[in-house]
Amino acid sequence: EAQVTQNPRYLITVTGKKLTVTCSQNMNHEYMSWYRQDPGLGLRQIYYSMNVEVTDKGDVPEGYKVSRKEKRNFPLILESPSPNQTSLYFCASKLRWGGSQPQHFGDGTRLSIL
Amino acid sequence: QKEVEQNSGPLSVPEGAIASLNCTYSDRGSQSFFWYRQYSGKSPELIMFIYSNGDKEDGRFTAQLNKASQYVSLLIRDSQPSDSATYLCAGRGNTPLVFGKGTRLSVIA
Numbered sequence: 001e002a003q004v005t006q007n008p009r010y011l012i013t014v015t016g017k018k019l020t021v022t023c024s025q026n027m028n029h030e031y032m033s034w035y036r037q038d039p040g041l042g043l044r045q046i047y048y049s050m051n052v053e054v055t056d057k058g059d060v061p062e063g064y065k066v067s068r069k070e071k072r073n074f075p076l077i078l079e080s081p082s083p084n085q086t087s088l089y090f091c092a093s094k095l096r097w098g099g100s101q102p103q104h105f106g107d108g109t110r111l112s113i114l
Numbered sequence: 115q116k117e118v119e120q121n122s123g124p125l126s127v128p129e130g131a132i133a134s135l136n137c138t139y140s141d142r143g144s145q146s147f148f149w150y151r152q153y154s155g156k157s158p159e160l161i162m163f164i165y166s167n168g169d170k171e172d173g174r175f176t177a178q179l180n181k182a183s184q185y186v187s188l189l190i191r192d193s194q195p196s197d198s199a200t201y202l203c204a205g206r207g208n209t210p211l212v213f214g215k216g217t218r219l220s221v222i223a
Contacts, residue, residue, distance in 0.1 A: 033210065033211075035213075041215065042214060042216055043158070043202065043213040044213075048210050100146045102148065102160040102163065103148075103160070103211065105157035105159070106157060107156075107157055108156070
C-alpha cells in the first residue's frame, strides 16, 4: 500500500530534549516536505527536499533541521525543542517537484513540548 | 509574500444544498491549484486540482479557476453531513505549495 509513515504519532516531552520525528514513503517520490499546523495559522511549510541531499527552507524553518540521505526518508529534527514548537506536524511527499501531482500526507505527529 | 486567502467560516449549509467555497491568491505566477479536505485531527486528502481557466467537474465536486481575477472556488453539490470538514485551498507556481488557512464547512442534516 502506497503511504507516508510518520513516527511517533504522539509525543509529550520537555524543553531542550532533542527529538526526531521520522518520515518514510514507499512510493519512490523525489519531493518530500514537512508542515506544521496550528489553529488559526493553517498549514505552514517548515522544510522541503526536491531530491536526495537537496533540502531548502520553507516559511518557518527556525528551530528545525532536516536531512535527506535516502530517497525514502526525511526526518525532522528538533535539537532543542521549546513550547512554541507544540503543534501538529505533517510529512508529505509527491512524485517530483513541480507539476500537478498531488501531495500524499502522513497521518500526522502531535507534539507537546512542556 | 505569496498568499492564499480563504474565509475561515464556519460555512453552514443544509443537507442537499450546494456549498460554495472560495479562495483568492496573490501570486500571479501560480499555475496549479488544489483543494484538500481535512477532517478534524486527520491529514489533508486531495479532492480536486485544476490548472486551466474554467470549470473541472468530478462527481459532486466542481473546481473553478479564474486566473485573471486570481480566484479559485470549489462547489459541492448535494452536500452531505459527511462533507463537514475543513477545506484547504493551495496553489503553486515555481515555488512550494502555499496553503490557505482553510474554510470550515458544516452540513446540517
